[in-house]
Amino acid sequence: MNAPHSPTAHAVNADVLSPSTPAADLVAVVIPSYKVTRHILGVIAAIGPEVGRIYVVDDRCPDGSGAFVREHCRDPRVVVLEHAENQGVGGAVMTGYRAAIADGAKVMVKLDGDGQMDGSLIPAFVAPILAGEADYTKGNRFFNLERISSMPPLRLFGNAVLSLMTKLSSGYWDLFDPTNGYTAIHADAARFLPFDKISKRYFFESDMLFRLNILGAVVTDVPMDAVYGDEVSNLKISKVVTEFFAKHVRNFGKRLFYNYYLRNMSLASLELPLGVLLTLFGTVYGLSHWIASAHSDVATPAGTVMLAALPVIMGVQLILAFLAYDIASVPRHPLHKRTRFKRKED
Structure with missing residues (x-):
């Protein structure tokens, strides 16, 4: 490693830096x-x-x-x-x-x-x-x-x-x-x-x-x-x-x-698109029948309501499951320890 052009060269043996520890090389x-x-x-x-x-x-x-x-x-x-x-x-x-x-x-x-x-x-x-x-x-x-x-x-x-x-x-x-x-x-x-x-x-x-x-x-x-x-x-x-x-x-x-999708595939890769599709389908289906019912002044059948509600419920659950997986996937192992280069000291 090429030493930095600092006014004074220092050697550091500690892993943790403190104000009293010179670190011109670090x-x-x-x-x-x-x-x-x-x-x-x-x-x-x-x-x-x-x-x-x-x-x-x-x-x-x-x-x-x-x-x-x-x-x-x-x-x-x-x-x-x-x-x-x-x-x-x-x-x-x-x-x-x-x-x-x-x-x-x-x-x-x-x-x-x-x-x-x-x-x-x-x-x-x-x-x-x-x-x-x-x-x-x-x-x-x-x-x-x-x-x-x-x-x-x-x-x-x-x-x-x-x-x-x-x-x-x-x-x-x-x-x-x-x-x-x-x-x-x-x-x-x-x-x-x-x-x-x-x-x-x-x-x-x-x-x-x-x-x-x-x-x-x-x-x-x-x-x-x-x-x-x-x-x-x-x-x-x-x-x-x-x-x-x-x-x-x-x-x-x-x-x-x-x-x-590009570097990895998991259950979460399916949960998100499936959850979005189900939520959109249930929302659009339910809104269209609600508007039609309002115009015709005829109550929407219970079966139609359930057909709209179930996809929304399932879709939201799948989206939440994806978010839980995503939150748990925050990187925990430092990159620089996995990819440490060997440098030649001058």
């Missing part, structure tokens, strides 16, 4: 930079010695944040990367991932540059990955119920709705707060991701979960508190509702096809 931080010049120096300063490399990706920032960091930041761990064209947060993160992997990083942490994410939590995000318990970790701002009140009501409602949609589309039923951008990933898992296909804009976090599920990667939530200051969000709720819904439907269909 951990890199990727910071997408777009209109965050007011906060980014403070974000970098809060990153502890457990991180050996910091990649600041200037995503064609109109404020010139890349040049700003070069001029004012003296941290030797910082590398500034610049895009010729704006690619969105996902595009910036992918650029950082590629650079970190090329430099030999083992774990890559994505940290926003707007000051909402506490850099002191990096060890908590990295520890499950180094311990071999997860391939990908993400923040969950809903864990501490006492602190949820600090979240704006609109964001609170939006995250609840998006969490439900993400559970369906990604297959990670045990996760919450899908739009949380505080994440960490093992390099061996990241290598399998189709970087060029992952959404580059605000759907990036949700699309990452979909891609990780297709790979069978283990994803774990990490409790954290939300921090809201004077940062300005570029995310428009009205746009998210329509754009995210369409993309979640697309990913849900792809996941079903990949996991239940």
Whole structure:
């Protein structure tokens, strides 16, 4: 493995990372930079010695944040990367991932540059990955119920709705707060991701979960508190509702096809289509006879009612059975432990 170009070389023998454990050969931080010049120096300063490399990706920032960091930041761990064209947060993160992997990083942490994410939590995000318990970790701002009140009501409602949609589309039923951008990933898992296909804009976090599920990667939530200051969000709720819904439907269909028909077949592969067909048949049949009965003012026979109700009941039961199977199929065995590469040390 090519050693990262860090200011100091360290040896790490512990499986679990702590703030006092140097890890220049292990951990890199990727910071997408777009209109965050007011906060980014403070974000970098809060990153502890457990991180050996910091990649600041200037995503064609109109404020010139890349040049700003070069001029004012003296941290030797910082590398500034610049895009010729704006690619969105996902595009910036992918650029950082590629650079970190090329430099030999083992774990890559994505940290926003707007000051909402506490850099002191990096060890908590990295520890499950180094311990071999997860391939990908993400923040969950809903864990501490006492602190949820600090979240704006609109964001609170939006995250609840998006969490439900993400559970369906990604297959990670045990996760919450899908739009949380505080994440960490093992390099061996990241290598399998189709970087060029992952959404580059605000759907990036949700699309990452979909891609990780297709790979069978283990994803774990990490409790954290939300921090809201004077940062300005570029995310428009009205746009998210329509754009995210369409993309979640697309990913849900792809996941079903990949996991239940293309790569594997099981009883659940039959339960879902049969359940949908029976439910639709019973609904359409029942509604058509109900409308005809209303127009003719003649009561619908009991046999006709039963013929409409039974398919609906059976169809709903089959759909619920499929959902139970899907929930139980959340990946449990880390991908990077199953596909660990043997690298030659320089």
